[in-house]
Amino acid sequence: MINKVVENAIVATADIPDNATLMLGGFGLCGIPENSISALLKKGVKGLTCISNNAGVDDFGIGLLLKTRQVRKMISSYVGENAEFERQLLSGELEVELIPQGTLAERIRAGGAGIPAFYTPAGVGTEVALGKETRTFDGKVYLLENWLRADFSIVKAWRGDTAGNLVYKGTARNFNPMMAAAGKITIAEVEELVPLGELDPNQIHTPGIYVQRVFKGTGYEKRIEQRTTR
């Protein structure tokens, strides 16, 4: 088996240049690559295009990179309660492409699967459809949407082995598996790095072929946006 292990986030992200297009896994703050985001912050890389469902919150996740103006463009589905993201969007300081969540997920999936475009009903008749080709199938109108691919995909998994096979936990899976496949170089940070043979091949969510670098993350904060209890 090919050994994909690197020492840490600093090493894993060392060659990410200015103006790179990145995919970053996660939904809200759930399943985000915390260690790699910190490394990008430290590295000070600029002009990034970030493809991620959300942009974290004001002081965590991708929100940190927005604050330091390291992001030139966000491609997301939901701004939500991120005040700084909404402010930069409304003032025009940040370029933002908002995409329906299912279209975002499928464009990323298509990118990893070698499908350059597909038709979807989401956004027909809305501003999302502006300038896009439409076609009618069985009496219903659909939009043509292109694949998305990235220079680097950065994903977070629960467990991974040295060959880059990954297993996610709970709803922290979200965009991570599709992004892993859609990056030219995919960096995976994992909570537990295990030897070959430890993961059940029946239960692998992301096969190692998609992953170029894997490292064991440390100090996960796993911040909760809406702690709700009974």
Added chain:
Amino acid sequence: MIDKTGIAKRIAQEVRDGMYINLGIGIPTLVANYIPKNLNVVLQSENGLLGIGPFPTEEQVDPDLINAGKQTITMMPGSALFSSAESFAMIRGGHVDLTILGAMEVSEKGDIANWKVPGKMVKGMGGAMDLVASAKNIIVAMQHCSKDGASKLLTTCTLPLTGLQCVKKIVSDMAVLDVLPEGGFKLLERAPGVSVDQIKNATAGKLVVEGEIPEMKII
């Protein structure tokens, strides 16, 4: 008039046994609390879960288990976890029976706007455009009028659209209405203490009133 809880309780009466249901953020999330216990339904969370359980106890809180509103949740026995691509495959594929979501405006043709107020507010569409483009049955939970009294049930939406001709039913703080296939809001029920005239005055789009309009029964 009824409050948010009242709207959620009334919508819960639309739920039928065996349904797979997607609940949006806000009032729709509250609907889960009032679904009759004798019904077997499965709640879908578009961030990758079928079988949303109750909110956790303090000890059960797991940051890796949240709903689409980013609230901590639990899973039911028999739950299934999956990626966002799989999640929207089941949504677009028409496998979800009922979608309940909020709206800023609905038109008499069933168009819905709920993601953006140009120049003022951008939440993003999240999964709403995918849901409304594909769901078999869409119920909207909303306030009938804005804070300054302007109707949100219109002839044509003024805000950027989320989807075209998709809303089937509206439960507002004032009324229950069906959106007719040929266009128009058909008044089905009044909120307790609200008159048909009040609803007429609060509805800018075409309102269809036939016969006696009963009061909503909310327990």
